Amino acid sequence: MKKILIANRGAAAARILRAVKALGLQSVAVYSEADADLPYVRQADERFCVGPAPARDSYLNQDALLGVMARSGADALHPGYGFLSENAQFARRVEAAGHCFIGPSSQWIDALGNKAAARSLMQRHGLPAGGSTGILPGANLAAVRRAAEALGFPVLIKPAGGGGGIGMVPVEDAGSLAVCWERARGMAEKAFGDASLYLERFIQAPRHIEFQFLADRYGNVLSLYERDCSTQRRYQKVIEEAPAPAIDRQAVADMASRLSAILGEIGYDVIGTVEMLYTPDSGFSFLEVNTRLQVEHAITEAVTGVDIVQAQIRLAAGETLSAVIGQKPVLKGHAIEARVYAEDPVRFLPSPGVLKAFDLPAARPGLRIETGYAAGNRVSSHYDPMVAKIVTHAETREAATRALIDALGNTRVEGIKTNIPMILQVLRSERFQAGAMTVDGLQALISTEAIKEQA
Structure with missing residues (x-):
């Protein structure tokens, strides 16, 4: 490993850049048009614009990031947190192109990065967990309502493909479920490029x-x-x-x-x-x-x-x-x-x-x-x-x-x-x-x- 592409922005990119330099490795920064003037971009050994400001066109653009890897000759990619850091498909594409994805192997991002699948796996290994569902059909609100009623209100809507509290929406009763569900889908799609959701029993004051x-x-x-x-x-x-x-x-x-x-x-x-x-x-x-x-x-x-x-x-x-x-x-x-x-x-x-x-x-x-x-x-x-x-x-x-x-x-x-x-x-x-x-x-x-x- 000689050169690392940092596929993130802001404090995450600045922190990873510092670690890369401390290890004596070469660094490649990517940035959107909105982030061109941020200080860490200039501090990287190489820098590439990956698109306009919206994240879906830049930091979530897998083709653009893989293109930068090819052009820069980077042999590893650090995803930071957020964006594509828990996207198993992207990790597999990085690995398939002959590069190192600096995170868990793609099989574990697949098995555990998806929050609903992770709960099932950990429950099979004996960990206590509150009630939850698997991924629910996004457009089938009747199925969502049945799952929520089976858990018992209040429930919590959660994105399966991301974290950081983004896209989590509490629902007090059946009357507000449809509106909350659509809002959570939109937030998950925008933040993680993945609109899949599941429900979890709401635990009071943990x-x-x-x-x-x-x-x-x-x-x-x-x-x-x-x-x-x-x-x-x-x-x-x-x-x-x-x-x-x-x-x-x-x-x-x-x-x-x-x-x-x-x-x-x-x-x-x-x-x-x-x-x-x-x-x-x-x-x-x-x-x-x-x-x-x-x-x-x-x-x-x-x-x-x-x-x-x-x-x-x-x-x-x-x-x-x-x-x-x-x-x-x-x-x-x-x-x-x-x-x-x-x-x-x-x-x-x-x-x-x-x-x-x-x-x-x-x-x-x-x-x-x-x-x-x-x-x-x-x-x-x-x-x-x-x-x-x-x-x-x-x-x-x-x-x-x-x-x-x-x-x-x-x-x-x-x-x-x-x-x-x-x-x-x-x-x-x-x-x-x-x-x-x-x-x-x-x-x-x-x-x-x-x-x-x-x-």
């Missing part, structure tokens, strides 16, 4: 705990502990932390061991995250497997010292876990990540526009900034509105929280609105500081009037 794994192609699996991603707005993660607070450590360790054994048993490889819902009464319930790098990988890197992106590249190239990682790292301290979105913090509507000012705190020990933007760049309405991730790491959760509040308070963004006032309100809340967040708990913490005063 925590969202996910387990990070690395694996080589020789049957070895390593758990890199867990992350708590319970602070969400409409199923979109806003704040993540590692390790999970206020939870029985033995229960977490037992689940990590159980998941490691299952992944090793089936022969899973390279990288993956098993996402679970947790309630004190019922324990863990399987949610899905993300067969890709996670947005929130940086907090795991902070508490383990493992560069997950470099490890992903080396494992995809065929190295062994023992060569890449050695012994399992010991958890050190606590890390918290805030996702800064270009959105109105009161109405939560997207806020695209030019970054007239984009002053982020300088990175230092215990503070990490991930972004694909700089002052003067335009935040496009065509993509996910995240403009930066701010990560703090300290000996204690309390110290990491204080550091994150300080970093966000010293961030200046002009030209667009951001969700920073809302994040600060959550971080200062008693519920967050007690480690008691649940996936549906954020809205109750938000004071619109207080946000207006800060915004």
